[in-house]
Amino acid sequence: MSSKKDKAAKTNALREVEAAGIPHRFITFPCEEALSGVEVAKLLGADPARTFKTLVTQAKSGQHYVFMIPVACELDLKKAARAAGEKAVAMIPTRELLPTTGYVHGGCSPIGMRTAFPTFIDETAQLFDTICFSGGRIGCQIEMSPDDLQKLIGLQFADLT
Numbered sequence: 001m002s003s004k005k006d007k008a009a010k011t012n013a014l015r016e017v018e019a020a021g022i023p024h025r026f027i028t029f030p031c032e033e034a035l036s037g038v039e040v041a042k043l044l045g046a047d048p049a050r051t052f053k054t055l056v057t058q059a060k061s062g063q064h065y066v067f068m069i070p071v072a073c074e075l076d077l078k079k080a081a082r083a084a085g086e087k088a089v090a091m092i093p094t095r096e097l098l099p100t101t102g103y104v105h106g107g108c109s110p111i112g113m114r115t116a117f118p119t120f121i122d123e124t125a126q127l128f129d130t131i132c133f134s135g136g137r138i139g140c141q142i143e144m145s146p147d148d149l150q151k152l153i154g155l156q157f158a159d160l161t
Helices: 004-009 013-019 037-044 077-084 094-101 123-127 145-155
Strands: 025-028 052-059 064-070 089-091 119-122 133-134 140-144 157-158
Touching: 013 140, 013 145, 025 145, 037 052, 052 094, 052 133, 064 077, 064 094, 077 119, 119 123, 119 145, 123 157, 133 145, 140 145, 145 157
Parallel strands: 064 119, 119 157
Antiparallel strands: 025 140, 052 064, 052 089, 133 140
16 A cells, blocks of 8 residues: 655656556655756666657647657757657747646656657657656656657657657
């Protein structure tokens, strides 16, 4: 039986992964404030090429989209718009992240957002058996197969960098 402390430690993302019965690893590390994705990968001794950051955008149409790219890369907004079938997308302001997704900067997971937005991941994710990404809170990551992540949230692979 889990204690209240255990329940408090779980994030929406972890609850969804566990409920789906998907093999994964939940990684926690001490961290008081948001670190860059590269800093997180270095702290965990992980390959930055298989550690992904989650970025939230809004298109001119008003639709929000989520893009996952390797932490050392920059999102190519033109490629992102093309993948989403939009004319243009732009990053949402940081102040809009929490009300839009339910997550804070540095702890935004593609799983368990308030609204399930169309999600795209850089095609390089397919090169790895597992990838790491935010577990829904600063100081935690989830490691799982990109194929399992695709099954869970219906993401699409695309050239995004």
